[in-house]
Amino acid sequence: xxxxxxxxxxxxxxxxxxxxxxxxxxxxxxxxxxxxxxxxxxxxxxxxxxxxxxxxxxxxxxxxxxxxxxxxxxxxxxxxxxxxxxxxxxxxxxxxxxxxxxxxxxxxxxxxxxxxxxxxxx
Numbered sequence: 001x002x003x004x005x006x007x008x009x010x011x012x013x014x015x016x017x018x019x020x021x022x023x024x025x026x027x028x029x030x031x032x033x034x035x036x037x038x039x040x041x042x043x044x045x046x047x048x049x050x051x052x053x054x055x056x057x058x059x060x061x062x063x064x065x066x067x068x069x070x071x072x073x074x075x076x077x078x079x080x081x082x083x084x085x086x087x088x089x090x091x092x093x094x095x096x097x098x099x100x101x102x103x104x105x106x107x108x109x110x111x112x113x114x115x116x117x118x119x120x121x122x
Contacts, residue, residue, distance in 0.1 A: 029090070029105060030115040032075055037083040037108075042069070042076045044092075045115075051096035059089040066091055084108060090118075 028045040035041045046053050056069040056076045062085060069076040078084075086108035091101045102118035110116070 026117075027090075027092070027100075027102065028115050028117050031106075031110045031112050033112055034077075035110070035112055038081070039077070039079045040069075040084060040088075043074060044076055046092075046094070048094065048096070048098060051094045051098060053092050054095045055093040057091045058084075059091070060085045061087055086110070 026045075026047040030043040030045070032041040032043055040058065042056075044053060044056065053076075056071075057066040058069065058078055059066050067078055067080070069078045071077075086106065087104035088106060089101065089103045090105055091099075093099050105118050106116040
């Protein structure tokens, strides 16, 4: 019995620790020149010590599909044959294995040069 109680306590602590790491991750999206109705170019400020983004995806409003961004230098770019529909949801994977989804970060009426931050639940 003591062994299963100990295992449960370790599992709870591990979950709390993982949650604390996720909460410490901050992301900012700055819309760059070249963005328009069919193209989104973002500089992404991802703050997590010793880690960088390896994959970035977008899900448009009303869609179930995730569309991949392409990394070009220090920006992430996504081009579409049709106008993009916001608000935009973003999903990322970091080289360190962090996965996260940010819902409705900004809408279709974005401004070039403006930085958008996800709303974090407390």
